[in-house]
Amino acid sequence: MEWKIKGKVVPKAKMSRYTSMKVGGPVRYLIYPRDENDLIEVIKILKVEGIPWRMLGNGTNVIVSDKGLDEAVIKITRLKGFLISEVQKGVTVRAAAGWSLKNLIFKIVNLGLSGLEKLYSIPGTLGGAVKMNAGSFGVSISDVVLSVTYLNCDAEKEKLSRESINFSYRSSPFLSDMCILDVEMALIPRTKTEIMSQIEFVLNERKKRHPIDLPSAGSIFKAVNGVPAWRYIERSGLKGLRIGDACVSEKHANFIVNLGNATAQDIKLLIDKIKKEVYEKEGVILEEEVELWGFDG
Numbered sequence: 001m002e003w004k005i006k007g008k009v010v011p012k013a014k015m016s017r018y019t020s021m022k023v024g025g026p027v028r029y030l031i032y033p034r035d036e037n038d039l040i041e042v043i044k045i046l047k048v049e050g051i052p053w054r055m056l057g058n059g060t061n062v063i064v065s066d067k068g069l070d071e072a073v074i075k076i077t078r079l080k081g082f083l084i085s086e087v088q089k090g091v092t093v094r095a096a097a098g099w100s101l102k103n104l105i106f107k108i109v110n111l112g113l114s115g116l117e118k119l120y121s122i123p124g125t126l127g128g129a130v131k132m133n134a135g136s137f138g139v140s141i142s143d144v145v146l147s148v149t150y151l152n153c154d155a156e157k158e159k160l161s162r163e164s165i166n167f168s169y170r171s172s173p174f175l176s177d178m179c180i181l182d183v184e185m186a187l188i189p190r191t192k193t194e195i196m197s198q199i200e201f202v203l204n205e206r207k208k209r210h211p212i213d214l215p216s217a218g219s220i221f222k223a224v225n226g227v228p229a230w231r232y233i234e235r236s237g238l239k240g241l242r243i244g245d246a247c248v249s250e251k252h253a254n255f256i257v258n259l260g261n262a263t264a265q266d267i268k269l270l271i272d273k274i275k276k277e278v279y280e281k282e283g284v285i286l287e288e289e290v291e292l293w294g295f296d297g
């Protein structure tokens, strides 16, 4: 197939290279559009060819099956843009969805703006964070979102204001073939020292609580009625449970870590086993927070 675009197309890209869990087989195409027009062109081509597509940010919340996906995956991390405009009651920042949250927050902190710092150690992109309504330390990205501009599945640009976006816990209404382009956020001026002390707190807590030295996809399961999933998993005696090189972290029971050569199938079997054991021992149904791509059923 001939691609008349400015960006890059990688056929049969192995997702183990592009996800934080470091597992997953090939996708049909991994596409990096160069700019917004290029992205629109890519979507049009995929539509004409009848090839389904999904967006990929930093791949920190997805586990792709070992057989991979007969689909295209579009990564917009090379599309950048940053705009800042002061408004009366505070400050509005509009940023491109491909920004890594860390880099974006660092930039915002340097401008003396507060609101995102508790999300500092989430390793995803801004687009991925909005799609997942990512959050930590009691703050969710939806708390600061003012509007989201995105491309619908016909590659038409649309803008939704916060009131019409039905965010809920770790969930948003954006479908997998919609591309979040940029996000407008309401932030508050604060001294850099104050913001930096929050960031230090976040980093220290993360170091203490999370197995950050091993590949993972963060929390595997959602909290159940406000009770963190790790509590049920820990009480069920599952810490350290291992299938192949996939292991329930000893440090944080809601993390599955890849000890080296885990396969996606090892991880899926471990997820199913945790769900079964927790249901039998605690009577609680756990629901995945991570997205499983390309698994049957």
Ligand SMILES: Cc1cc2nc3c(=O)[nH]c(=O)nc-3n(C[C@H](O)[C@H](O)[C@H](O)COP(=O)(O)OP(=O)(O)OC[C@H]3O[C@@H](n4cnc5c(N)ncnc54)[C@H](O)[C@@H]3O)c2cc1C
Pocket: 020, 054, 055, 056, 057, 058, 059, 060, 061, 062, 076, 097, 098, 121, 122, 123, 124, 125, 126, 127, 128, 129, 130, 131, 132, 133, 134, 135, 136, 174, 176, 178, 179, 180, 181, 210, 212, 216, 217, 218, 219, 291
């Ligand atoms: C060590 C570790 C710690 C973590 N801690 C937290 C935490 O504290 N809180 C938390 O909420 N999460 C956490 N996560 C999970 C993850 O980082 C977040 O869910 C993050 O927001 C995912 O962003 P991403 O860019 O990696 O998205 P991806 O994993 O690439 O994709 C996730 C979803 O977003 C979609 N998506 C990505 N970009 C776009 C776009 N531009 N437009 C439309 N859809 C898009 C994808 O299609 C997919 O549906 C953690 C993960 C790790 C590995």
